[in-house]
Amino acid sequence: VQLVQSGAELRNPGASVKVSCKASGYTFTSDYIDWVRQAPGQGLEWMGGIDPEDGGTKYAQKFQGRVTFTADTSTSTAYVELSSLRSEDTAVYYCARRGASWDYWGQGTQVTVSS
Numbered sequence: 001v002q003l004v005q006s007g008a009e010l011r012n013p014g015a016s017v018k019v020s021c022k023a024s025g026y027t028f029t030s031d032y033i034d035w036v037r038q039a040p041g042q043g044l045e046w047m048g049g050i051d052p053e054d055g056g057t058k059y060a061q062k063f064q065g066r067v068t069f070t071a072d073t074s075t076s077t078a079y080v081e082l083s084s085l086r087s088e089d090t091a092v093y094y095c096a097r098r099g100a101s102w103d104y105w106g107q108g109t110q111v112t113v114s115s
Contacts, residue, residue, distance in 0.1 A: 001023075001024070001025040001026050001097065001103075001104045002023070002024045002025050002104075003021050003022070003023055003033075003095050003096070003097065003104055003105060003106035003107075004021070004022045004024075004106065004107065005019060005020065005021050005022075005093075005094075005095060005106040005107055005108065005109045006019055006020040006021075006109055007109065008109060008110040008111070008112070009109065009110070009111045009112070010112045010114065011085050011111070011112070011113050012085075012113070012114070012115055013085060013086055013087065013113055013114075013115055014084060014085065014086075015085050015113075016081060016082065016083040016084075016085065017081070017082055017085060017111055018079055018080070018081040018082075019079065019080050019081075019093050019095075019109045019111065020077050020078070020079050021033060021077065021078045021079070021080075021095030021106050022075065022076060022077045023076045023077070023078070023097070024076065026097075028052050028071075028073060028076035029052045029053040029073060030053075031052075031097050031098055031099050032049045032050065032051050032052075032097075032098035033049060033050055033052060033069075033071065033078040033095055033096070033097060033098070034046065034047075034048070034049035034095070034096045034097075034098050034102065035047040035048060035049065035067075035069065035080045035093065035094070035095055035096075036093075036094045036095075036096055036102075037091040037092065037093045037094065038091055038092050038094070039088070039090060039091040040090065040091070042091075044094075045060075045091075046060055047059070047060055047063050047067060047080070048060050048063060048067065048069060049069065049098060050069040050070070050071050050078060052071040052073055052076075052078065055070070055071060057069045063082075066082060066083055066084055067080060067081065067082050067083075068080070068081045068083075078095055080093065080095075082111075085111075085113045086113060087113050087114065088113075089111065089113050090111065090112050090113050090114070091110075091111060092108040092109065092110050092111075093108065093109045093110075093111055094106055094108050094109075
């Protein structure tokens with residue numbers, strides 16, 4: 001099983017960013033993909049997740065309205081898009097397969113928001 005994420009991103013405040021997570025080695029539609037971020041010096045923060053089988057999503061309340069999860073079953077790729085970026089969104093963003101637990105993780109994508 002592998003989850004491979006897209007590369008680092010630098011954005012201005014107010015912009016949007018979209019991070020991808022390409023899955024391989026298992027049936028993509030069999031498990032949720034969650035998104036978790038870690039800001040500098042802070043712990044892991046769960047953002048929510050998507051069921052690739054039917055596109056159903058769940059968002060942490062903090063991110064509702066500003067984050068969108070999508071999944072492309074033809075390429076086994078999940079995406080997170082975060083809009084209206086602010087400096088506090090600077091973090092490493094991870095995708096994780098939600099099997100019995102978060103059993104497989106992507107390598108992380110650094111998103112930096114700075115003017």
